[in-house]
Amino acid sequence: MLVLNNTNAQLLTFFLTGIPGLRAAQVWVSIPFCLLYVIALSGNSMILFVVLCEQNLHEPMYYFLSMLSAIDLSLSLCTLPTTLGVFWLEAREITLNACIAQMFFLHGFTFMESGVLLAMAFDRFVAICDPLRYATILTNARIAQIGISMLIRNFAVMLPVVLFVKRLSFCRAVALSHSYCYHVDLIQLSCTDNRINSILGLFALFSTTGFDCPCILISYVLIIRSVLNIASSEGRQKAFNTCISHISAVAIFYIPLISLSLVHRYGHSAPLFVHTIMANVFLLIPPVLNPIIYSVKTKQIRKAIVKVLIQKQQI
Known part of the structure; x- marks a missing residue:
């Protein structure tokens, strides 16, 4: 077996995997995946536009x-080209450098999403627990600082991960477990x-999502305590309603993420299709459901979308 290190990495090709046991029916299986991608792309584009x-x-x-x-x-x-390429065109080959690049952006955007969810929890905490200072605490400059800090954190935790993957030696003709490059999956193929x-x-995971998740929980403990101090039941219900969309977004992000990490590290005896399904659920569920949740639960977003759609029909 030929072993290749980082000096001749351009010669090394990995093979992406579709759904084990359903290779003959992958074109049909790809239809719901394609539909989910369309929903995710159109829904999030609409939110950004409004x-x-x-x-x-x-x-x-x-x-x-x-x-x-x-x-x-x-x-x-980030994952659309390789996933649909595997399902539609049997384009399973990917070079090590391309794989590392996809892994960097995949995990980087995941960690950034965790950071944004923490920022949104802080936003709800200030809005409910200290509403009089809301406008002075969350200024445009501070929001920009939060965004920049998330970018810096993402680069700081992912750079060592990428550099040490480049130092690994791999065996030729190695097959990955998914239709995209995932860090744990990639390093397990090292020789x-x-x-x-x-x-x-693990350090990257715990220093990002492992830090953000407890902070979100703490913020909601403080929010619940503050809401319970509101005298009127109507006021309590109104305060809780402002958090429902964010709580849903947190749940659909962290539950698949934690489940996928556990399956990868401790579920070696699980069937291969379990890994594949979990991997695709982790990637597609948050982008698909977040726009739907915020469109349904947030009155201002819903009104803005309806207004935009009506204006388009009138043109």
Whole structure:
């Protein structure tokens, strides 16, 4: 077996995988995947468009929502070429450098989405617990600082991961478990010791989502405590309603992410199609459902979308 290191990585080709056991029917299986991608791309594009165009949506809550939509849009575009290429064209080959690049953006956008969800939790915390200072705390400059800090954090945690993957040696003609490049999946195919890579991957995970998730939980503990102090039941219900969309977004992001990480690290005996289904659920569910949730649950977004659609019909 030929072993290739980073000095001749351009010679190394990986093979992406569709759905194990359903290769003959992949064209038909790709139809729902394609539909989900269309929903994700159109839904998030619509959210970005209405937030940009509607002056009454130029508020911190909607700025963070537009960040979430931009990240979901990027995440979908990151995996769309390889996933549909495998399903439609049997284009399974990908070079190591292209694989590492996709892995960088895939995990980077995932970590950024986690950061945006934390920022949105902070937004709800300030709006409910300290509403009089909301406008002075969440200024446009501070929102920009939050966005830049997420970019810096993403680059800082992903750069060592990428550099140490480049140092690994791989065997020729190795097959990945998914239709895209995932860090744990990639390093497990190394012919050399990958313990440092595994540690770096875990550090990146815990320093981003592992930090963000407890902070979100703490913010909601404080929010619930503040809401319960509201005298009227109508006021309590109104306060909780402003958080429903964000709570849903947190759930559909973290539950598939945690499940996929557990399956990859501890579910080696699970059937291959379980890994594949979990991987695609993790990638597609948040970008597909987030625009739907915010369109249904957020009155201002719903009105803005209806207004845009009516204007298009009148043109």
